[in-house]
Amino acid sequence: MNISEIKIAVDAMGGDNAPTEIIKGVVEFTNKHNIKVILVGKADLIYSQLLHHDFSQDKIDVVDAPEIISNDDSPTEAIKTKKQSSMVIGLHMLKEKTVDAFISAGNTGALVAGGTLIVGRIKGVKRPALGAIFPTLKGFSLLIDCGANVDAKPIYLKQFAQMGSIYFKNVVGVKEPRVGLVNIGTEDKKGNELVRESYKLLKNSDLNFTGNLEARNIFKGEADIIVCDAFVGNIILKHTEGLVKDIFGLIKKELNSSILSKIGGLFAIRAFKNIKKVFDYSEYGGAPLLGLESLVVKAHGSSKSSDIQAALNQCVKFIEQDIANEIAEKMEKDEEEEKGEQCEANQ
Amino acid sequence: MNISEIKIAVDAMGGDNAPTEIIKGVVEFTNKHNIKVILVGKADLIYSQLLHHDFSQDKIDVVDAPEIISNDDSPTEAIKTKKQSSMVIGLHMLKEKTVDAFISAGNTGALVAGGTLIVGRIKGVKRPALGAIFPTLKGFSLLIDCGANVDAKPIYLKQFAQMGSIYFKNVVGVKEPRVGLVNIGTEDKKGNELVRESYKLLKNSDLNFTGNLEARNIFKGEADIIVCDAFVGNIILKHTEGLVKDIFGLIKKELNSSILSKIGGLFAIRAFKNIKKVFDYSEYGGAPLLGLESLVVKAHGSSKSSDIQAALNQCVKFIEQDIANEIAEKMEKDEEEEKGEQCEANQ
Numbered sequence: 001m002n003i004s005e006i007k008i009a010v011d012a013m014g015g016d017n018a019p020t021e022i023i024k025g026v027v028e029f030t031n032k033h034n035i036k037v038i039l040v041g042k043a044d045l046i047y048s049q050l051l052h053h054d055f056s057q058d059k060i061d062v063v064d065a066p067e068i069i070s071n072d073d074s075p076t077e078a079i080k081t082k083k084q085s086s087m088v089i090g091l092h093m094l095k096e097k098t099v100d101a102f103i104s105a106g107n108t109g110a111l112v113a114g115g116t117l118i119v120g121r122i123k124g125v126k127r128p129a130l131g132a133i134f135p136t137l138k139g140f141s142l143l144i145d146c147g148a149n150v151d152a153k154p155i156y157l158k159q160f161a162q163m164g165s166i167y168f169k170n171v172v173g174v175k176e177p178r179v180g181l182v183n184i185g186t187e188d189k190k191g192n193e194l195v196r197e198s199y200k201l202l203k204n205s206d207l208n209f210t211g212n213l214e215a216r217n218i219f220k221g222e223a224d225i226i227v228c229d230a231f232v233g234n235i236i237l238k239h240t241e242g243l244v245k246d247i248f249g250l251i252k253k254e255l256n257s258s259i260l261s262k263i264g265g266l267f268a269i270r271a272f273k274n275i276k277k278v279f280d281y282s283e284y285g286g287a288p289l290l291g292l293e294s295l296v297v298k299a300h301g302s303s304k305s306s307d308i309q310a311a312l313n314q315c316v317k318f319i320e321q322d323i324a325n326e327i328a329e330k331m332e333k334d335e336e337e338e339k340g341e342q343c344e345a346n347q
Numbered sequence: 348m349n350i351s352e353i354k355i356a357v358d359a360m361g362g363d364n365a366p367t368e369i370i371k372g373v374v375e376f377t378n379k380h381n382i383k384v385i386l387v388g389k390a391d392l393i394y395s396q397l398l399h400h401d402f403s404q405d406k407i408d409v410v411d412a413p414e415i416i417s418n419d420d421s422p423t424e425a426i427k428t429k430k431q432s433s434m435v436i437g438l439h440m441l442k443e444k445t446v447d448a449f450i451s452a453g454n455t456g457a458l459v460a461g462g463t464l465i466v467g468r469i470k471g472v473k474r475p476a477l478g479a480i481f482p483t484l485k486g487f488s489l490l491i492d493c494g495a496n497v498d499a500k501p502i503y504l505k506q507f508a509q510m511g512s513i514y515f516k517n518v519v520g521v522k523e524p525r526v527g528l529v530n531i532g533t534e535d536k537k538g539n540e541l542v543r544e545s546y547k548l549l550k551n552s553d554l555n556f557t558g559n560l561e562a563r564n565i566f567k568g569e570a571d572i573i574v575c576d577a578f579v580g581n582i583i584l585k586h587t588e589g590l591v592k593d594i595f596g597l598i599k600k601e602l603n604s605s606i607l608s609k610i611g612g613l614f615a616i617r618a619f620k621n622i623k624k625v626f627d628y629s630e631y632g633g634a635p636l637l638g639l640e641s642l643v644v645k646a647h648g649s650s651k652s653s654d655i656q657a658a659l660n661q662c663v664k665f666i667e668q669d670i671a672n673e674i675a676e677k678m679e680k681d682e683e684e685e686k687g688e689q690c691e692a693n694q
Contacts, residue, residue: 074536137593150531150539184497184581189421192497192578215582216589231539232582234531235562239583240590242563246484247594250625254618261618268611271601278597 001100001319004034008315009099012041013068013086014106016302022105023049025308030059035316038099040065041086065089071301075109079117087111091118094294101315103286103308105299112148115289115296122324124331126153128291129160130230130298131167132237133284138221142168142177145230146237146287147298152229154197157181161207162334163290163327164225170321171314172224180213180223182232188212194229202227244279285310288318295324348447348666351381355662356446359388360415360433361453363649369452370396372655377406382663385446387412388433412436418648422456426464434458438465441641448662450633450655452646459495462636462643469671471678473500475638476507477577477645478514479584480631485568489515489524492577493584493634494645499576501544504528508554509681510637510674511572517668518661519571527560527570529579535559541576549574591626632657635665642671 010026012019019041026037027050036059039046043064050060067085069078082088087104091114094102102119104111108130116128129145144164149156161179168177181199183191188199190212202209213223218236228236251272255265265272285307286299295318299311318324357373359366366388373384374397383406386393390411397407414432416425429435434451438461441449449466451458455477463475476492491511496503508526515524528546530538535546537559549556560570565583575583598619602612612619632654633646642665646658665671 072534137597147531182582184494184578184585187419192576195578215585218586219590219593229539231531231542232579235529235579236582236586238531238562239565239586243566243587243590244594246566247591247622250484250622251618254621255615257618257621261615264611264614264616264618266611267614268602268608271598271604271608271611274601274604275594275597 003316003320006316006319007036007038007099008312009038009040009063009090009093009102010308010312011086011090011102011104011106012039012046013065014104015299016105017304018105019045019049021303021305022308024053025303025305025312026060027053027055028305029309029312030056033312033316035059035312036061037312038063038093040090040093042066042068063089063093069107069110071107073107073110075107075113076117078107078110079114087114088118091115091296094296095119097294100319101295101297103297103299103311103315105286105301105303105308108147108298111296111298112289115292119292119294119296122291122293122328122331124335125163125291125327126159127156128289129156129163130287131160131164131290132233132287134218134226134237134240135279136219136221137278140284141221141224141226143226143228143233143237144290145228146233148230148289150229150231150234152194154194154201157194157198157227157229158201158205159291159331161202161205161209161225161227162330164227165207166326166330167288167290167318167323168224170323170326171317174224176208177224178210178222179207179225179227180210182215182218182226182228182236183212184214186212186214198227248276285312285314288314291327293324295319350663350667353663353666354383354385354446355659356385356387356410356437356440356449357655357659358433358437358449358451358453359386359393360412361451362646363452364651365452366392366396368650368652369655371400372650372652372659373407374400374402375652376656376659377403380659380663382406382659383408384659385410385440387437387440388415389413410436410440416454416457418454420454420457422454422460423464425454425457426461434461435465438462438643441643442466444641447666448642448644450644450646450658450662452633452648452650452655455494455645455648458643458645459636462639466639466641466643469638469640469675469678471682472510472638472674473506474503475636476503476510477634478507478511478637479580479634481565481573481584481587482626483566483568484625487631488568488571488573490573490575490580490584491637492575493580495577495636497576497578497581499541501541501548504541504545504574504576505548505552506638506678508549508552508556508572508574509677511574512554513673513677514635514637514665514670515571517670517673518664521571523555524571525557525569526554526572526574527557529562529565529573529575529583530559531562533559533561545574595623632659632661635661638674640671642666
């Protein structure tokens with residue numbers, strides 16, 4: 001697909017800083033790139049904010065959506081009842097191929113439910129999964145699933161690893177991403193029922209499975225693809241965010257506690273900036289919901305304009321590399337092999 | 348119980364630094380306190396090391412155990428086959444009331460299996476659980492379960508909260524510990540099946556249940572008792588340990604990267620020491636295995652002599668407060684209430 005033909009819909013009403021930061025991000029992105037973005041949301045509000053910006057009229061469209069799905073809404077119910085919400089309208093545009101991708105910083109559960117119900121899964125994919133870029137000492141990894149399936153089955157986890165590997169290979173350029181299964185020990189018999197069974201499936205797959213990934217080694221970057229169910233994934237992601245933020249808060253407080261330490265902090269300011277950079281998620285954009293027919297990206301709830309730009313950049317790469325198609329091919333191949341094995345077993 | 352009558356058995360062969368650090372810790376502890384400690388392990392090895400110490404002979408006994416359960420051993424199998432191991436012999440001494448508590452820094456799974464099989468559960472307790480002291484911005488909390496039940500049920504989690512509350516009240520002195528259920532959101536319908544059901548049980552209990560505890564708020568100290576299954580608990584504990592260690596490693600590396608930042612680091616050395624102190628687990632000793640007839644404490648695998656001393660101190664407090672008895676009374680009361688409700692339902 002020619003890059004200038006790409007169209008991306010953005011939920012103008014989702015997230016803590018909507019619509020201001022969302023609109024700002026879209027304006028800045030379209031001023032730099034020759035890509036069309038459609039802002040979906042309360043049209044009067046969007047237009048009134050666009051007035052304050054210097055933007056390319058031929059690259060931004062607005063589609064009116066009078067309703068909003070909030071974070072307090074029950075996901076599936078909201079998707080079924082709020083037909084005029086920015087999220088539902090945006091997802092329908094994606095389903096009808098009016099756009100090539102849809103980005104939202106809104107209600108995660110609703111986006112997952114809506115993505116599945118409206119856009120639809122790739123044939124063979126049991127459950128779509130959210131893959132978040134996770135910073136590590138070696139750069140970054142993909143944490144999958146971090147928000148879609150809190151009750152998972154072994155086959156889901158195997159597919160998360162497959163979809164995550166395809167994504168990572170194409171977007172990050174790592175040929176054979178190392179797949180690690182989050183567990184409480186390295187031995188194959190460790191863990192709960194879910195991971196013990198998942199271990200067997202991963203071990204027998206053609207993935208570059210490096211075995212169980214102990215939690216103490218996640219941040220060390222021992223795996224490119226960090227595989228777990230969404231309950232564990234969300235706990236890891238959110239606990240890391242909270243802990244890192246609080247540690248930096250502690251450092252700031254301690255450095256301000258005496259004149260000596262204040263001076264020390266000033267001398268070491270560059271060192272601290274470098275450390276903070278390691279944990280800066282924003283340049284990686286949002287989390288793709290892998291396994292859907294078309295691309296849905298969940299941007300962080302607290303997204304600023306820079307995050308929205310990063311998410312838009314991510315969409316372009318995803319579409320250019322035709323990742324959804326590669327996932328579909330992999331799933332088809334897997335189904336055929338499975339059928340073959342069943343036939344052999346029946347003979 | 349009079350403090351001078353307390354006897355504690357310590358597994359001399361468990362952990363990365365056994366037996367040297369274990370023996371050192373026991374010697375230093377008994378030199379300070381009028382409490383008897385029995386070292387269980389390879390007697391010749393223990394005696395040869397004791398020779399290098401100035402210790403009170405009337406306060407240290409040695410019980411020979413020729414076998415060792417290693418971390419690679421399969422837990423239940425090791426307990427059943429290695430009858431002459433320090434762990435099995437120590438647990439039998441506890442069962443027979445020769446000692447009042449048993450501490451081991453060895454194989455966690457084996458200690459949990461052995462504690463359950465040999466020492467036995469308190470009547471009414473479905474599963475014993477490991478409660479680890481977890482440092483937070485407000486001091487510390489109890490993370491339970493962090494190592495015993497990777498596949499849990501809602502009733503287990505309720506009991507973990509009950510046992511943890513009794514422990515925290517007695518050992519830390521917090522009257523009504525705030526109980527938080529680890530979850531991916533604060534709303535009561537959030538989470539996987541296990542936590543959604545556990546939420547209901549906790550809400551209907553007489554505990555000081557403060558609701559779902561989002562992972563981003565764990566380190567903030569929003570709950571005294573952090574309740575989860577052992578899979579999630581172990582991931583939180585180990586990920587925190589790894590992340591904190593790696594962040595301090597990053598800071599050290601960055602501060603050493605230039606002369607300016609080196610100077611900064613020197614000026615701020617006190618500030619860093621204060622921050623590091625927040626994460627120092629060692630003063631809290633080990634993790635009690637709550638729900639057993641007598642006290643079993645799991646010391647950290649990398650325990651140094653100071654950790655062993657802290658674990659011994661913890662045992663004294665536990666025994667003095669008669670925590671096992673309070674748990675037993677609570678379980679009995681709960682069973683009676685349950686029976687009462689069933690009778691009402693049948694009428």
